Amino acid sequence: MMFKKIGLFVVIVIVVLIGVMTFNTFTNTADDPIFEVVEMPAIDTNAVAARLSEAVRIKTISTDVGDPPASAEFDQLHLLITSAFPLVHENLKRDVVGDHSLLYSWEGSDTSLPPALLMGHMDVVPVEPGTEGDWEEDAFSGAIKDGKIWGRGTLDDKLSVFAILEAAELQLAAGFKPKRTLYFAFGHDEEIGGENGAGKIADLLEERGVKLAFTLDEGMVIVQGMMPGVEEPIAFIALAEKGYLTLKLTATTEGGHSSIPPKTTAIGKIARAITRLEENRFPAALNSPASDMFDTLAPHMGLPLKAIISNRWLLDPLLVSELGKGGATNAMVRTTTAITITESGTKDNVLPSTATATVNFRLLPDTSIDDVVDHVTKVVDDPDIKISVKQGNEPSRISSKSGEGYQLIEKTIRETLPDVLVSPGLMLAGSDSKHYETIAENSYRFLPMRFGPDDLSRVHGTNERIYIDSYVEIIQFYRRLLENTGG
Ligand SMILES: [Zn+2]
Missing domain, CATH: 3.30.70.360 (Alpha-Beta Plaits)
Structure with a gap:
């Protein structure tokens, strides 16, 4: 009799558990925010590809901590930036920090809004000796072929620097004036820790009493086919780095x-x-x-x-x-x-x-x-x-996924890349973001670059290249982000 009672109790518990689990599973539906798709005006794709290609040809290589920076090459890259983006040069304040890093300030009309800072880095890693011949196109050729731009910096991270500048140039040409002050910070030594670049830019901003709403840096990307059980491409906005x-x-x-x-x-x-x-x-x-x-x-x-x-x-x-x-x-x-x-x-x-x-x-x-x-x-x-x-x-702090910056980045992704899911993430590698933690309320790490399963090995590896279509999407993303953030 006793056993029968226990048996019945176990059956009831199992039935209830299965019921609860089934309920939880089927009521767990997405409540993703919905935004209308925003069609950005078309871009001269050949011109933007040519400018990134030219940047790739300049060997701004960071070798080891303590090694002298590639000064002549950084000077050359600065000249290219100045001549390729005349409106940025004319309208934004430019500081050269730590000898080779660049800080652009785009003053907003409403000083009560906390500024935002977009980042990228101008240095690249060297090509591993002995692997030069494995490249389909030379690592510093900037070759444009079959809809791709080839070479060091096309994934990490000259593309960020140039995409941000392209976006700003286009917005200036369109007469856009931000309400919120926007900063662009381009380091020259991220690959060896960023102490002299991002570190010094953060010090300078701190001296000026700047308190940032958020920073957005390279970090995680858009991946497809790498997350078990999810078919759609996913944009991961990293809230922290290990x-x-x-x-x-x-x-x-x-x-x-x-x-x-x-x-x-x-x-x-x-x-x-x-x-x-x-x-x-x-x-x-x-x-x-x-x-x-x-x-x-x-x-x-x-x-x-x-x-x-x-x-x-x-x-x-x-x-x-x-x-x-x-x-x-x-x-x-x-x-x-x-x-x-x-x-x-x-x-x-x-x-x-x-x-x-x-x-x-x-x-x-x-x-x-x-x-x-x-x-x-x-x-x-x-x-x-x-x-x-x-x-x-130490690991970074964890930024808020309900913070204003996250919301703006998510909105911009949904408006310009409507096929993509958006998720918070954890970055497994390091970035320059850590240098800004003391002056930024939140730090996010995301670049809207579409990655396939074999692309990760190209970062710091052989055959680094980007599809021009993907690069154009990135520029359009930043363009809309400037409107949403500066708006
Ligand atoms: Zn990088």
């Missing part, structure tokens, strides 16, 4: 001759530490902004993902463990650990007295550098291993 930390682990033991070895050498100790770190990863957790992304996209997903995300109150552990299994989704839910360099030993028969391992971590927004050092100290648990910080910056 932190960056490199630790060096050094094991020290007695050296000597290998004929009388101790039980463990320095190499053995480092090997043990590496194994422990790989076996004791940071726990996975689905927190903001990655959780905002899944919550926003769930209504657009197919089953079973939609059902799982709509019932996170019950199924979160299942979702997190699936996401944490590997690849990009793992990086969204975890502070990642990557052993990148090991060094030790010189001779077959000599015991090494030291061995080192370099470990690179990417920190979720809720994890600090101190948290990582504590975790590593605890996991390695070896007094003979010294742990030191080689390089690091």
